[in-house]
């Protein structure tokens with residue numbers, strides 16, 4: 001089926017629900033093709049209703065959202081910030097934008113950040129904040145992390161860029177800490193082509209973030225600035241896409257979970273899958289595996305020959321040349337995951353037959 005269609009299968013391509021174009025047309029009709037307009041507040045409201053976060057701010061990217069969170073929490077030069085090593089660089093770069101020092105923490109058997117290592121690193125370094133990633137759509141051990149955040153008074157920023165809709169004890173990833181962020185980059189569970197959302201239960205912080213995201217302009221007739229800010233606000237055009245995507249987010253989560261289930265049933269004898277921690281429900285943004293006895297890079301190359309995109313797992317931050325020498329608390333888990341694992345094609349428009357063919361290709365490499 002895959003070879004017949006000759007169409008490339010992408011890892012997690014955009015998947016519109018149907019109303020997005022209609023909403024974008026409305027933006028054109030109103031001429032609010034700008035970083036202001038009704039769809040921006042509508043998108044923020046929809047994210048609040050869905051996640052039950054009290055306040056939300058639509059931004060140009062998830063990276064920008066993390067940056068503003070750090071800025072508002074007063075993280076600056078010489079401050080230390082703990083962060084997941086097993087993540088994407090967008091989670092870490094904002095720590096550097098603020099001139100602060102990232103300290104990398106390894107994963108535990110959940111594949112997400114290890115709270116025991118976090119506590120050890122807190123005692124040794126007295127960090128001001130931690131940025132923890134809920135990876136690939138699965139919740140990190142957020143209850144333990146919240147406990148540590150309160151006990152040691154370390155601010156908690158949840159990077160839920162990949163995990164919109166994931167829950168722990170029924171509560172949404174991104175809504176436990178001081179701030180949470182989501183990404184609407186092109187490959188995420190829903191997309192605006194590029195964008196992010198900052199959420200918090202603290203109104204003052206979100207108000208301040210809004211101010212900083214629009215160049216810190218004072219409320220004045222002319223352009224008056226007592227401090228500098230950023231050009232980080234989301235466009236009304238993109239927010240219109242976001243409003244349309246929010247309408248089908250639940251369906252996308254169910255479909256991603258179904259995709260996971262099909263892979264699991266067909267590959268569980270040759271691979272292990274990223275687990276869900278007890279009491280959580282992931283959005284299964286990407287189905288991710290580690291092989292028991294197979295080089296994943298060979299499989300990735302083979303699938304690519306078949307016109308199918310797959311990917312290695314994130315290369316841990318402490319292994320990246322740019323972070324050579326950065327203080328890290330390691331246990332070998334993320335390095336092992338990187339060496340043995342891969343992300344399977346997980347687009348929400350995949351059909352069962354296509355997934356079964358992908359499984360056959362993978363098995364043909366392994367057996």
Ligand SMILES: Cc1ncc(COP(=O)(O)O)c(C=O)c1O
Pocket residue numbers: 060061062063064087088089090091133159161162182183184185194195196
């Ligand atoms: C874990 C993680 N953090 C942060 C980001 C940054 O989000 P954005 O691309 O919207 O800046 C991404 C995704 O792109 C991500 O996967």
